[in-house]
Amino acid sequence: DAGVIQSPRHEVTEMGQEVTLRCKPISGHDYLFWYRQTMMRGLELLIYFNNNVPIDDSGMPEDRFSAKMPNASFSTLKIQPSEPRDSAVYFCASSGQQGVSYNEQFFGPGTRLTVL
Amino acid sequence: AQSVAQPEDQVNVAEGNPLTVKCTYSVSGNPYLFWYVQYPNRGLQFLLKYITGDNLVKGSYGFEAEFNKSQTSFHLKKPSALVSDSALYFCAVRDIGNTPLVFGKGTRLSVIA
Numbered sequence: 001d002a003g004v005i006q007s008p009r010h011e012v013t014e015m016g017q018e019v020t021l022r023c024k025p026i027s028g029h030d031y032l033f034w035y036r037q038t039m040m041r042g043l044e045l046l047i048y049f050n051n052n053v054p055i056d057d058s059g060m061p062e063d064r065f066s067a068k069m070p071n072a073s074f075s076t077l078k079i080q081p082s083e084p085r086d087s088a089v090y091f092c093a094s095s096g097q098q099g100v101s102y103n104e105q106f107f108g109p110g111t112r113l114t115v116l
Numbered sequence: 117a118q119s120v121a122q123p124e125d126q127v128n129v130a131e132g133n134p135l136t137v138k139c140t141y142s143v144s145g146n147p148y149l150f151w152y153v154q155y156p157n158r159g160l161q162f163l164l165k166y167i168t169g170d171n172l173v174k175g176s177y178g179f180e181a182e183f184n185k186s187q188t189s190f191h192l193k194k195p196s197a198l199v200s201d202s203a204l205y206f207c208a209v210r211d212i213g214n215t216p217l218v219f220g221k222g223t224r225l226s227v228i229a
Contacts, residue, residue, distance in 0.1 A: 004159070031215065031216070033216050042219070042221040042222060043160075043206065043219045043221075043222070045216060048215070048216055055215075091159055091160070093159075093160075095216075104150055104162045104165055104217075105162075105216065105217055106162070107152075107159035107160040107161070108159050109158060109159045110157075110158075110159050112157075
């Protein structure tokens with residue numbers, strides 16, 4: 001398996017522009033997570049899905065952020081409009097059979113977002 | 117609520133010496149504990165986990181971790197550090213019935229030749 005795939009790996013945009021980050025989870029995994037990593041705040045959970053349904057989005061910073069999972073093999077995280085403080089590395093992770101609580105999460109390589 | 121504390125932002129160790137990266141946790145039930153490593157410009161990679169059973173857990177790259185219920189700790193250890201072990205290490209916990217993982221702030225390990 002190719003692991004969790006994220007695109008793009010790097011994104012540079014200007015303030016006010018729309019940004020879309022993409023994630024393909026590991027095949028067969030039924031949980032998908034979006035995290036944001038910054039030096040100041042560390043690793044923050046933004047939202048997670050189970051069987052394509054959003055379960056907890058309490059970590060989404062504000063209404064400018066939205067996430068979707070239209071099918072089991074694809075998810076997007078959108079920021080509109082983007083702001084410089086959104087600059088961070090965004091990670092997608094997936095795990096399987098989470099009803100068995102000890103399954104580890106597998107992380108993608110991340111998307112480094114820079115908003116100028 | 118579950119939480120994880122990594123009391124050291126930075127750990128420095130000489131190559132060949134043993135290393136320890138500390139982690140303490142707080143959960144309401146029995147914990148499921150994890151260690152991840154992050155190399156520069158990479159995602160987090162799973163190292164090892166404690167579920168139940170033997171308190172000493174062995175994982176990837178020669179790492180091991182010791183679960184101590186009375187001290188609510190899950191310290192990461194390696195008998196002999198390598199320069200290539202230099203990275204950011206994260207401890208994480210999941211309580212039974214709760215998802216997803218809760219991560220600590222990370223500890224940067226620097227192994228000096």
